[in-house]
Amino acid sequence: MKVFTNKGYQIFLVGGAVRDLIVNKNIDWNLADFATNARPQEIVKLFPKTFYENQFGTVGVEQEVDGNKIIFEVTTFRKESDYKDKRHPSFIEWANTIEEDLGRRDFTVNAMSYDGKKLMDPYNGQDDLKNKLIRAVGDPKKRFGEDALRLMRAVRFSSQMGFLIEDKTRESIKENAKLIEKISAERIRDELFKIIGSDNPAEGILFLRSTNLLDYILPEITKCFSIPQKSPKRHHIYDVGTHLIMSLKHCPSKDTITRLATLLHDIGKAKVYKKDPKTQIITFYNHEVVGAKIVEKIADRLKLSNLDKRKLVTLVRQHQFTVSEEQSDKAIRRFIRNVGKELIDDMLDLRTGDRLGGGATKTSWRLELFKKRLEEVQKQPFNISDLKINGNDVMKTLNMKPGKQIGKILNDLFEEVVAGKVKNEKKALLDILEKLQ
Numbered sequence: 001m002k003v004f005t006n007k008g009y010q011i012f013l014v015g016g017a018v019r020d021l022i023v024n025k026n027i028d029w030n031l032a033d034f035a036t037n038a039r040p041q042e043i044v045k046l047f048p049k050t051f052y053e054n055q056f057g058t059v060g061v062e063q064e065v066d067g068n069k070i071i072f073e074v075t076t077f078r079k080e081s082d083y084k085d086k087r088h089p090s091f092i093e094w095a096n097t098i099e100e101d102l103g104r105r106d107f108t109v110n111a112m113s114y115d116g117k118k119l120m121d122p123y124n125g126q127d128d129l130k131n132k133l134i135r136a137v138g139d140p141k142k143r144f145g146e147d148a149l150r151l152m153r154a155v156r157f158s159s160q161m162g163f164l165i166e167d168k169t170r171e172s173i174k175e176n177a178k179l180i181e182k183i184s185a186e187r188i189r190d191e192l193f194k195i196i197g198s199d200n201p202a203e204g205i206l207f208l209r210s211t212n213l214l215d216y217i218l219p220e221i222t223k224c225f226s227i228p229q230k231s232p233k234r235h236h237i238y239d240v241g242t243h244l245i246m247s248l249k250h251c252p253s254k255d256t257i258t259r260l261a262t263l264l265h266d267i268g269k270a271k272v273y274k275k276d277p278k279t280q281i282i283t284f285y286n287h288e289v290v291g292a293k294i295v296e297k298i299a300d301r302l303k304l305s306n307l308d309k310r311k312l313v314t315l316v317r318q319h320q321f322t323v324s325e326e327q328s329d330k331a332i333r334r335f336i337r338n339v340g341k342e343l344i345d346d347m348l349d350l351r352t353g354d355r356l357g358g359g360a361t362k363t364s365w366r367l368e369l370f371k372k373r374l375e376e377v378q379k380q381p382f383n384i385s386d387l388k389i390n391g392n393d394v395m396k397t398l399n400m401k402p403g404k405q406i407g408k409i410l411n412d413l414f415e416e417v418v419a420g421k422v423k424n425e426k427k428a429l430l431d432i433l434e435k436l437q
Contacts, residue, residue: 001034001116003046009038011074012098012113012120019109022119022129029065034074035101035113039094043074057092077101106143106150107157107169108135132163140172148179151213152191159195159204170211177212188217189302196263197256202249205263220294221263223270231275231282237359240269247357253349257308261315261346262353264298267291268316292317314343319350323370332370332377341382344374380424384414388426389433397433409436 004011013021017032036043043059044050051060057076062069077095095101098113099122105111108125119126128135134157136143136150144150151173158165165173180188195204205221208214215222225241238246244263251262268291269284276283295316299309318339322331339347348371356362384407391406400406413429416422422432 004036004038007038007046009036009042010098010115011036011038012115014102014113015105015110018112018114018119019125019129021114022112022126029070029072032070032072034072035077035098036074037077037096038074039076043076055092057094078104103137104146105137106147106153108137109157111137128166132161133166134158134161134163134169135166136169136172140169141176144172144176144179148176148182149187149191151176151180151211152183152188152195152208152217155204155207155211155213156191156194156198158207159198159200162200165207165211173211173213177216180213180216185301185303189304192217192302193256193260196248196259197254201259201263202245205245205248218264218298220267220270220298224267227270227273229269229282231280233281235358235360238357240266243357245357247350247353249353250356251349251353253346253353255346255349257311258315258346258349261295261312261319262350262357264295264312265291265316265319265350265354267294288317288320311343311346314339315347315350318347319354321347321351323364323366325366325369327370327373329373329377329380332373333380333382336374336378337382341378380418384410386424387414387417387429388424389413389429393426393430394433397430398437409433 001011001013012035013027013032014035015033017027017029020031021027038046040052040057040059043061044052047061047063049062051062051071052058057078059074060071061074062071064070077098077100079093079095079100098120102111102113102120102122108123108128110125111121111123112125113120123137134154136154154165154169154173157163195201195208198204205214208217209222209225221241221244223241224244225239227240229236229238229240229243236243244266247265248259248263251259253259253262266284266287268287268289271290271294272284272287274283274285275281292313295312296309299312304312318335321335321339336344351367352362355367387410389410391402391410394400394406394409395402398409413422413432416432417424417429422428
C-alpha cells in the first residue's frame with residue numbers, strides 16, 4: 001500500500017479482508033483484495049512480478065509475506081454496469097472514488113474499505129455484522145440481476161458466519177431464484193460445497209429451500225419433503241427430506257463429499273415409496289440402488305471429478321449395510337470389499353448422521369461390535385497380493401520355474417490364511433512351503 005501512496009495513488013483493503021479485520025482482528029492474506037484509482041497499466045509498472053490477463057481491471061501482484069509467496073488481487077475502482085449474462089459486466093467503466101466502487105458490491109458486510117488508517121462503511125456493514133445479518137447493497141433485485149451467483153453467495157455467507165438473511169434480501173432471492181439457472185454448474189458446485197463444508201451446513205440447505213434455490217440446485221431433495229416415513233415397524237420420526245437435513249446436521253465428518261453423501265443417502269426413497277393400505281406399513285425397497293443412480297446424475301450435473309463421483313455413488317449405494325452380532329467374517333469382508341478400505345470411516349460417519357438424523361442414538365452395542373470386527377477382519381489379507389510372501393519366494397523355496405503352479409500354490413496358502421489355519425507371517429508361510437518339498 002505504501003508503494004501506491006508514495007506514487008500518489010489511493011489504495012484500500014476491501015471485501016472479506018476488511019470484514020475479517022473487524023470480526024477477528026486478523027486477516028488471511030491469501031484472501032486479501034485491494035481497490036485503487038491506479039489503472040491496470042499503472043499498477044503493472046509499480047511491481048516487478050505482476051499478472052494482468054483479464055478484462056475486469058484486476059492485476060495480480062506477487063509479494064512475499066512471512067516467507068510465503070502470495071498473489072494479491074488489486075482492482076481499479078469500477079462503476080456499476082450492465083450484466084447481460086447475469087454473471088459478468090458487459091463492459092468495464094472506471095470509477096474515480098472508492099465510494100462508487102463500494103456501491104457496486106454484493107452485501108453490506110463486504111462493502112467496506114480500509115486505507116490503513118480509516119475505515120469507510122457507507123452502507124452500515126458494521127451494524128449488520130453486529131446484528132448478524134446478510135443484506136444486499138442498495139436494491140437487492142438489482143444486485144442479483146447483475147450477478148445471479150450472489151443468490152447462492154448470500155446463503156453461503158449466512159451458513160459460514162451463522163448469520164440470518166435480511167428480510168428484503170431474502171424475499172428478493174426467493175423472487176429471483178430462477179436466475180441461478182444462468183450460472184455454470186462449476187460455480188454452483190463450488191458455492192454448494194462451501195455451504196456443505198461450513199459450520200452450519202443443515203441451516204444452509206434449509207436456507208436454499210426457503211429461498212426456492214434448492215428447486216433449481218437439488219430438486220431431488222425438494223421432492224423428499226413430501227415423502228412420509230412414520231409408520232408401524234419403523235423408527236423414523238421425520239419425513240425423508242427433513243431426515244436428510246438432520247442427517248447432514250449430525251454427520252461428524254468434515255469431508256465435503258461424505259457430507260454430501262449423507263445429505264443424499266436416502267434420495268432414492270421418493271421413487272420407491274410404498275404404503276400398504278391394510279397395515280399402513282411404509283416400505284422403501286431397493287432405495288439405495290435407485291439412489292445410487294440418482295446421485296450419478298447429480299454428480300454429472302455438478303461436474304464432480306471421477307474420484308469424487310465414485311466416492312459419492314459408493315457411499316450412497318452401500319449405506320444400507322447390516323449390523324448384526326451374528327455376521328460372519330465372510331460377510332464383513334464382503335462389506336469391506338464393497339465399500340473399500342479407504343471409505344470405511346466415511347461410511348461410519350454417514351451411518352452416525354443417519355442414526356441421529358432419524359431420531360436414534362449416536363451408536364449401539366451392535367454398531368460398536370461391528371466396528372471392532374471391522375478392525376479385526378482388516379488384519380487378514382483380502383487378496384493374494386496381501387500375503388507376506390510372493391511368487392519369487394515360492395520359486396526360490398521350492399526351486400520351481402515360473403508357471404501356473406506358482407499361482408495355485410499362492411492361492412492355496414491364501415485360503416489357509418483366510419480360514420485361520422495359518423498366520424499371515426512370512427516365517428509361518430515359508431515353513432509350510434518347505435514341507436511341500
